[in-house]
Amino acid sequence: MGLLRTAFAEVGRLIQAHPVLTLLCALVLIGAATGGASQIESVTGDRAFVGENPTLDAFSERFDRGTVATLVRGDVTDPATMRAIARYDRRMSDVENVERVVSPADRVQEEYGRIPASQAKIEQVIGASDSELVTIVLEPDLTQQQSRPVYTKAVDAKQWVAFPSGVSVTITGSAAFSSQLSQLIQQSTQQLLGLAVGLMIIALFFLFRGVKLRLLPIVAVFTGVIWTFGAIGYAGIPNSTLTSAVFPILIGLGIDYSVQFHERFEEELERHPPREALPLALGGVGPPVFIAMCAAALGFGATWISTVGTPAFVWFAQTSIFGVLLTFLAGLLVLFPLLTLWVRVRGWEPASQHTETPADSQASPDSGQMQNESTEIGMLGRTLGRTSRTLAAHPFLVLGIAALLMSGGFYASSDLTTLADTEEFIPQDLPAYVDLQQFRSASGGGESVQFDVLVRGSELRNPETLRWMERFRTTAEGKPSITGVETPATLIKSYNGGSLPQTERGVERTLARIPEAQKTRYYQDGYAHIRVIGAQNMNTEQQLSFFENVETLLTLTNSPSGVDAELTGQAAVSTPSTVTQIEDRNVTTALGFIFVFGALLLYYRNLLRAVAPLIPMLFVVGWQNLYMLVFSIPVSPLGASLGALSVGIGAEYTVIVMERYFEETGQQGVSRLDAIETAGARVGKAITVSGLTTVFGFSALTLSPFPILADFGSLTVGVIFLTLVAALATLPPTLIVLGRLSDTVWALWHRRSQPSAERVSKSDD
Template sequence: MMSLRTIFARLGRLIQSRPLIMLTAVVVVTGIAFSGAAQIESVTGDRAFVGENPTLNTYDDNFDRGTIATLVRGEVTEPATMRAIDRYDRRMSEVDDVEQVISPADQVRAEYGRIPGSQEKIQRVVGNPDSTVVTIVLEPGLTQQQSRPIYTDAINAKEWGEFPSGVSVTITGSAAFSSQLSGLIQQSTQQLLGLAVGLMVIALFFLFRGVRLRLLPIVAVFVGVIWTFGAIGYAGIPNSTLTSSVFPILIGLGIDYSIQFHERYEEELENHRPREALPLALGGVGPPVLVAMFSAALGFGATWVSTIGSPAFVWFAQTSIFGVVLTFITGLFVLLPVLTLWVRFRSTSEEEASPSHESEFPPQEQTGSSNIGRLGQALGRTSRTLAANPFIVLSIAIVVAAGGFAVSSDLETTADTEEFIPQDLPAYTDLQEFRSVAGGGDAVQYSILVSGEQLRDPDVLRWMERFRVIASDKQQITSVSTPATLIKQHNGGTLPETEREVRQTLAAIPDDQKAQYYSNGHAQIRITAEQDMNTDEELGLFDTIETSIALSQPPSGVDAKLTGQSPVSTPSIVEQIENRNATTGLGFALVFGALLLYYRNLLRAVAPLVPMLFVIGWQNLYMLALSISVSPLGASLGAMSVGIGAEYTIIVMERYFEEVEQTGISRLDAVETAGSRVGKAITVSGMTTVFGFSALTLSPFPILADFGWLTVGVIFLTLIASLATLPPTLIALGRLSDKIESVRADKAASRNIVPSETDD
């Protein structure tokens, strides 16, 4: 069976012989990717955290009528203002997917047949309020993409309505949220990408010295990001608040792959001709980088598996997996062909300038590349010193990690989706303003979906009334409205005794009112709760409602379930945070399994993960020091850290064993060579990654800014762990392996000696 080293060596010869064909294929695929990227849609708010849920789907299709609330403040009863409200009402009533518009102009028209020119007449109908609300009720079952244009129509209708000067008109609601958040996510993604690229250019320019085309890794990674956009577009993966954080991460990870290829190629060019250097470089560094990339993908895969049912996390993991694979591929097929062509061009130019020159490399290139530099020398010496004292180094690392695990329960958490968004987002400040003035807002509305065959039966109505009485007495609940409430209002304040009387009462109720409670064999109970509840209070409310349903004892054949975006999404987000240790454990298990399957050696499978175990503990101390709370995105970082950090440790370990297997090389010599050669490369790539991830800290979304600070710290800690704790780990495990082999040898020798003595 052909080894990975042989496969990568052959790939290197293929790239060396056909670089232009490779680059032509890259251009074609990039064009295809642009087409896919144009198909990406955005999903925002709670809906991004709600997976497939039959009860919720039924509720959405029958009762989830999104609203656009228009708050009008000023001289509401002035005829000019009421006419403007009337024009706005009529205009929005004609918009597709608008079920109805509810405004004070409806009451005035019903009374007078028109909007009168007398303020006194208007006041007789609507009173003398300083503000009023025009509610645009949307058709049930609309997606976010379908509701966003209605918000745009409302903005246009506001201008068309020509409200008098001095009258303030604020348009808010779920559609306004969705529209503004979608635009901000796209804008934020573009800005973060640009900022990440700019920071990495600076990092590469100053850190990646002594190599040809030192900014080329950025080009390779950027092509990989374009391919990732295309892939998620074709795969139907939406862009969400969490997904937008992936791309700076991918730039950071992809730059690692490209720098490793670049650095090793430069190293081989010191002593070999170009046609030999690339196969040797890829044969040496290709397998460990492939294993590292696969480990990163498994880390994201652990997030995917552990968050099934919460789409935002799944989309984040899927996009990340696409990204690490594609940036790895572009590192091979963009960076290396360009380097190959550049080396050929420089070699040809040098030969023409100096025909007698025997080398294919410019003298200045040889001198610059052959010197590992002060950084490489310092890293090599440091690695040797630490490896020579494994007990001391590992003891310190273990004590610090243990302290981190001890404080993990003291970290604060953030699970409220309203805290994920910019607090100065106009749609959010408008909603807050609406809540304070109007005392409402759809964030405090909850629903119970009631299913069954006889929902109009008097016994079912009496159960609904029992539930209303029980639930209304609870502390957080301000009101409960049921189909029984509606029927009582139209039946003299009492419930009918027979089903026939129920049908007669319902027949007299307007269809638009009945549609709020009955639809296609289902019924809805509406609950209004206190505003400004925190996550724990909201979860407590959900438990209260479920308990009230049980205490009210629904009749046989009646199914009542609390549903809606918030009751489904909030517990899901909290569950992801609470299960973060399980997610991290799954990441460890997947990466360990992959390494054991690849290496078929327990030592090599365990060694790269030991520093990652330290990092998981250290990051808790880092979060506590910087007061970084655990968000649903940060909860997935443990598994991600294992996958991402394994890249550094695997590459160092591979170079260590590559050196150890040479005759006459001691373990400490191998550690020093790995630290000086590979340590320099991962330091450059790690610091460049830190620069790229730091772009997230400037995100307008608080959840992404905190995640940026967290990832910057974790990558830095991972780099330290790879260079400081892996060498001692390799020495300690090597010594342990020697003792095990010695014991085995002694046992084997004793078994061989016994028979010979018997024979004598």
């Protein structure tokens, strides 16, 4: 501990001696961060929730062709409309990364060699339909960044073609959805960032009225946020729906760090010249704030480790870790140099030089100090101090009530609803999502959705393998939620008179008659593709049951030796992954406790001081379930990580209270209850105001257009409040109980060791 204080004091001396140079270093880092921020890309939808998966990679490379779907509604059989569709088809066929375009104009031109002027002739080919679909099939294995320009070109082509009036044209599909969602994520990140900064300004202005330059921490925190953007750009961490939640959190935490620095510096200036005040301030407040920052980073680290394999949550944790480190660093490199320069410009005169008179020095001992402290503490501080003393005087009653509520929270966790469907994470009024729903309904996709099975082996065209595929199809069709199955055997039967060839040569002859475009949908580079059609409107539980049924059927139908089949695809991988994250939330929380406990034990090298700050956090983990139940907040994959985060974030408040408590008990003649009251009065007010300021930053998330972020914001606001309550209400009685336990253990050890000590003494005599 002493070494850490010395190190921070030395950093304070360097900053105080070279404030301009320190600020120049901060500006250089801002310039470097700008280059990194320009490299940030956005990843949306299921791809953000799917990690490394060899089967999925093999499927995506060969069969996963994204589409841009264009739904044309109106008088589609009118020759003018059909000619517009044909022009649209030709224009999009020449776009980069487009494999082919499938449209009704193809069938009409195949029949007549051109688009006829007769509407009746067109209806003979496509029927009297009032809507038709143009499907732009993309090349396989494209990234979202590669597919998004196709959507942009489709929108341009729609305007260029000039469809007849009265004809409605809707462009949707994965590329359209990804493009609009990416734009919304960027807009949301900027809006949440601006909103959080605005709320912080309001909080600092009203809650820190006695602090000079009280808005200065915003400058430091905003600098840290810019550095964070640069860091994630250089590290290759994409921006996603969840990553945009990080920045309001960072503003809340970063303000906390900077305010602690700011207040301690002003406190030291009251008694020391600037040359001494800065090293003293940083040597005093630096270590506990550093430990608090490390605890928060370890909480995010627990989320990282427990969600490996789900990129969106890993990116969230990585961005958060970068953020807490860099906002802490910004407090050192931006806040302190600016305060130092401000003190030099304004001049300095400590209050202690002109407030004491000879009469004051002859007054009753400590009377002036007590009066000053009482004024500084104020009504809130005195109330908190007395409340802490009252609660600590009845430790078993208080802890018993807290434990009872915690147990009720753990019991209520099974009644909480969940939010695991990735489509429910996004705004339901997003135009691309609305278009997608309309497209599904109008095209028949509203009742069904495709899932994929990848088949590998050396005998994929063997009649025995085809018979197994046919057996799988007939067994699967009619099972719950399965509405159809398409396999290579289905394709071959359609070109062989409705039956499967009996020999491998017969299979090859049939395949030779099939157009290449159709064949590549089912066979590619030693792999085969089976499409399983499922009900569109399945909820998460039904989807998981559907996946389990398909996997069971693959096993029961007994594929030939050397042939392996596995369910895959973005949805088949991402949905179980998000559900697992929710189910493993207790593991994530436990990791958070273990990491923070290890850090505290390493810092204090005292078991009591490492355990005490975590007991109130254990209460909070249970209480937050009751909070979620009362306010109907569902458990999302992001919210599932909050247990670990609350441990890391809340440890700061409990450590600060505990530090002051042990500082007071170290003085002669101070009882434990007196120490509790002083700690509650002196630092209780500080952490209350700090906590409320943090809540302001977090509350920006509640206004996010993304439901998963809005729910997470509501949850974090409640949890931070509960953390403050736990730190002020349950830590004092916890310290009393642990202190008594320590006394008992020490007395027992002393009794046991005393006889042996007496024997040694007699032996020496």
